[in-house]
Amino acid sequence: MAEGRKRENYLGIKGWVRAGRYGLERYLYFLQRLTGFGLIIYLLIHLYETSFRLRGEVTWEGVMGLFDQPVFAVLEYVVMAAFIFHALNGLRLVIEELGFALGKPRRPVYPYETSLQRQRPFMWAIGVLIIVFLVVSLYDFLV
Amino acid sequence: MREAHFWLLQLVTGLVLIVLLGLHMIVIHLETILGFLGLGAGGAVAYASVMERAASSPWTWFYIIFLALALYHGLYGLRTIILELTLSRTASTVVTVLLVIVGIAAFSFGTYVTWQAYAG
Amino acid sequence: MFTEEQIITFKVQRFDPERDQGPYLKEYHVPYTQGLTVLDGLYYIKEKLDGSLAFRASCRMAVCGSCGMFINGKPHLACHTQITELESTVLEIRPLPNYSVIKDLVCDFTPLFAKHKAIKPYIIRREAGEIDNPTREFLQSPAELESYLQFSYCMKCGLCLAACPTAATDRNFLGPQALGQAYRYCADSRDDGLAERVKEIDHAHGVWRCHLAGACSEACPKGVDPALGIQLLKRQVVLRAVGLGKGRKLAAVVPPPSGQAKPRVEAPPFTVPRAKAEIAAGDSRS
Numbered sequence: 001m002a003e004g005r006k007r008e009n010y011l012g013i014k015g016w017v018r019a020g021r022y023g024l025e026r027y028l029y030f031l032q033r034l035t036g037f038g039l040i041i042y043l044l045i046h047l048y049e050t051s052f053r054l055r056g057e058v059t060w061e062g063v064m065g066l067f068d069q070p071v072f073a074v075l076e077y078v079v080m081a082a083f084i085f086h087a088l089n090g091l092r093l094v095i096e097e098l099g100f101a102l103g104k105p106r107r108p109v110y111p112y113e114t115s116l117q118r119q120r121p122f123m124w125a126i127g128v129l130i131i132v133f134l135v136v137s138l139y140d141f142l143v
Numbered sequence: 144m145r146e147a148h149f150w151l152l153q154l155v156t157g158l159v160l161i162v163l164l165g166l167h168m169i170v171i172h173l174e175t176i177l178g179f180l181g182l183g184a185g186g187a188v189a190y191a192s193v194m195e196r197a198a199s200s201p202w203t204w205f206y207i208i209f210l211a212l213a214l215y216h217g218l219y220g221l222r223t224i225i226l227e228l229t230l231s232r233t234a235s236t237v238v239t240v241l242l243v244i245v246g247i248a249a250f251s252f253g254t255y256v257t258w259q260a261y262a263g
Numbered sequence: 264m265f266t267e268e269q270i271i272t273f274k275v276q277r278f279d280p281e282r283d284q285g286p287y288l289k290e291y292h293v294p295y296t297q298g299l300t301v302l303d304g305l306y307y308i309k310e311k312l313d314g315s316l317a318f319r320a321s322c323r324m325a326v327c328g329s330c331g332m333f334i335n336g337k338p339h340l341a342c343h344t345q346i347t348e349l350e351s352t353v354l355e356i357r358p359l360p361n362y363s364v365i366k367d368l369v370c371d372f373t374p375l376f377a378k379h380k381a382i383k384p385y386i387i388r389r390e391a392g393e394i395d396n397p398t399r400e401f402l403q404s405p406a407e408l409e410s411y412l413q414f415s416y417c418m419k420c421g422l423c424l425a426a427c428p429t430a431a432t433d434r435n436f437l438g439p440q441a442l443g444q445a446y447r448y449c450a451d452s453r454d455d456g457l458a459e460r461v462k463e464i465d466h467a468h469g470v471w472r473c474h475l476a477g478a479c480s481e482a483c484p485k486g487v488d489p490a491l492g493i494q495l496l497k498r499q500v501v502l503r504a505v506g507l508g509k510g511r512k513l514a515a516v517v518p519p520p521s522g523q524a525k526p527r528v529e530a531p532p533f534t535v536p537r538a539k540a541e542i543a544a545g546d547s548r549s
Contacts, residue, residue, distance in 0.1 A: 005280035006363035006371055013228075015360070015431025020336045022426065022478045029428055029476035033224055040217030047210075047249055051256040053197065054263070057190040064188055080172060087161045094154045096475055099491075099498040105413040105450075108486025115491035116477035137168075140175045145461075147504035150471045226467050227433040235467065 024123070025116055032089055035082040042079055077141045084133045092119075092126045149219060156216040163209045197260035210253045218242045265347050269295040273304055275316065276357040277367055286364070288355070289313075295346060301354065302330055302341035305368075317367040325484055328420030332368050333357040338422040340484045359425040374434070375421050378441040381463050384448060387456025393516060401514040407452040414447035414492045416485045423479035423489050435468035439479035442470055443489030446496040452514040457499060465500055473497075 011018075016033070019026035052063045066072070095101050101122050102115035169177065171187050186192055196202040225238050270292045278286035291312050293304045302320055309316050318341070320330040325343040332341055334356050335349055346354070362370035388394055423439035424430045430438050437445075445464055449457045464470045473493045480490040502508030530537040 006365055007278060007280055007286070009358060009360050009362055009364050009370070010434070011360045011431035013432060016428045019428075019476075019478075022337070022476075023481055025475060025477035026428060029474050032474065033220075036217070036220045037224060040221050043213055043217055044245075044249060047253050047256075051252070053190070053193050054256060054259050060190045060193070076172070080168060083164060083168060087165065090157050091161060093475060094157060097154075097473075097494055097497055098501065099495040102491050102494055105410055105488070105491060105495075107409070108413055108416055108488075110486065112483075112486030112488075114477070114480040114483075114486075114488050115494075116480050136176065137173060140173045143175045145465050145504060146467060146469065146471055147461075147465050147500050151501050151504065223472075227429055227436070227472060229432060229434045 023116055028089055028123075032086060032093070035086040038082050039079070039086060042082075073141065077138065080137050080141070081134055084137065085130055088126050088130045088133070092123060095122075153216060153219050156212045160209075160212055160216055163205070163212065167209065194260065197257070200261070203257055203261045206257050207254055210257075211250055214246045214250055218246045265295050265352075267294075267296060269352065271295050271299070271304060271346055272353045273308060274353065274355045275305075275308070275368070277316070278358075278364055279366055280364075286357075295352075299346045300342055301332075301334055301339070301344045301346065301349075301356065304346065304354075305341060305356075317365075317369050319369050326418065328418035331359050331370075331420045331422045331425070333359055333425065338425040338482045340420060340422070343484050359421060361424050361427065361430045362421070370421070372419075372421055375419065375424060375438070375440060378437045379419065379444060382437065382441045382445040382448075383456060383460055383463065384444050386448065386451065386454045387459055388453070389455055399516040399518045401453045402517055403452055403514050407514070410452075411447050411450040414443050414450070414487055414489070417444060417447070417487045417489075418485060420484065422482045422484060426478035426482035428476050428478065429472050429474065433468060433472055436472045437464065437469055439473070439489035439493060442473065442496060443479075443487060443492040445470075446492035446499075449496060449499055450492075452512070455513055457503060461500060461503065464496070465504075470497055470500060 016030050019030065049063065053060050067076070092101075096119055101119050103118035106113075174187060222239060222242050226235055230238065271294070273291040273293055274288045275291060276286050277283070277289045291308045293299075293307050296303075300323075302323055305316065305318055305320075309318075318330065318332070320342065321327040322329070323342040325340050328340070330341040331338060333339075334341065334344055335351065335354060338359055341356075356368065358364045358368045359370050362372065362374070365371050386394060393399070417440065419440060421440065423443075427436075427439055429436050442464065445460055448454045449460060470493060473490075475490060475494065477490050480488045483489060499508065530540075
């Protein structure tokens with residue numbers, strides 16, 4: 001067969017972000033990697049930032065003083081929120097990616113019920129847990 | 144070691160990190176909540192408080208193990224995201240090697256700082 | 264909402280690599296009739312409005328898997344999609360994403376088939392001769408059948424790859440179709456091929472690139488649920504990697520029942536042998 005000209009039609013990174021009318025799990029897929037990416041970058045910065053404890057009390061309090069601004073308080077909460085989401089959604093993924101909580105294979109009878117629908121109660125429970133933790137930590141940050 | 148082992152390690156470190164990072168977050172950030180439970184000393188990031196933890200050997204071990212697990216989990220995850228961008232075979236190897244170097248460097252730096260704070 | 268003689272607007276992506284610089288949308292107007300599917304609309308366009316429109320279709324009953332396309336932002340089989348279920352009188356039809364476009368709505372499925380082939384989609388046994396020249400038969404319980412049957416309904420329509428976020432960037436990712444089929448064979452009690460397939464699925468672009476976005480299962484028009492198959496496959500591969508899961512029982516091979524008279528089953532009334540027999544017996548119903 002003669003190879004004709006073709007036009008590549010891959011969605012690219014837009015395909016990660018734009019989940020359109022697909023289920024919530026496809027949004028969680030992107031949020032999981034977004035929060036993960038944020039957390040590893042934060043870890044490397046945090047490692048450098050906390051190394052100032054070797055330089056004595058004056059330097060340390062100087063560095064910590066920078067973070068007293070409201071911008072950093074908000075960022076601190078964002079890191080906390082990212083961790084809460086990544087940890088709990090990650091727990092769901094560990095369980096489900098080993099094939100648990102998805103139900104057993106069954107004959108496809110229309111209208112089809114997918115394993116994703118079967119894990120929804122578990123997913124909502126995790127969602128409620130995430131919201132509870134977010135609210136509790138927000139309360140702590142505000143007080 | 145196949146990819147399966149590295150992936151399994153990713154799951155295991157993830158599960159352990161939920162506990163370790165959760166503990167770390169509670170100690171550093173959730174002072175009010177700890178206060179309700181009668182545990183909070185307050186000012187977890189005050190210099191005296193930081194150095195007090197730095198001088199205790201359980202906390203020193205906690206930080207070193209915590210750092211190793213967090214770096215593995217984070218950098219393996221970062222590699223996953225980068226490799227999904229369809230790199231050439233050579234570029235994938237370069238990315239993997241670079242991330243291993245970043246991991247070893249960051250671990251050495253963090254351990255050095257923790258050890259200095261403990262010993263000094 | 265939908266009445267006879269209502270006009271449905273089809274915005275179809277056109278692209279001819281020999282002539283066009285880039286893809287563009289062209290509008291067609293198709294009168295609604297009861298039971299109109301997207302494929303019916305495309306045939307109407309091709310026959311009455313614009314013969315140059317290229318799309319791929321064959322069975323028009325969701326069996327062959329040829330007419331997958333991106334309809335109003337989601338992958339569907341055109342023949343399996345009623346206009347009424349889209350709840351819109353304006354349709355935007357594009358070729359499936361995450362493939363290369365050959366012309367208009369026709370995509371190149373070569374990578375899909377290559378990946379399907381790569382995971383060895385057939386029963387693998389140590390005693391290879393028995394597969395090529397069977398002398399005995401495999402014993403499989405109904406429960407063992409159910410454990411993989413769902414995944415065997417795959418017809419390679421490729422909708423799952425169009426839905427998969429990882430396939431959007433990773434061209435080497437095996438994808439839900441191939442991995443789902445890998446599980447279909449690995450879960451089959453007659454199959455002993457996990458060790459051989461692990462080489463094809465346990466690498467940087469293999470089964471671990473699935474992060475359970477679930478869009479493949481949502482898109483699948485046959486209810487195959489590839490996402491479930493992939494997670495169960497991960498469990499099998501992980502168990503094998505840590506040295507567990509070896510106690511899997513393979514289906515026994517037994518000689519076919521012999522010495523018994525074959526039960527006589529009467530041919531159904533519409534078959535030629537039965538008709539001949541009836542004529543021979545002088546049965547004239549005319």
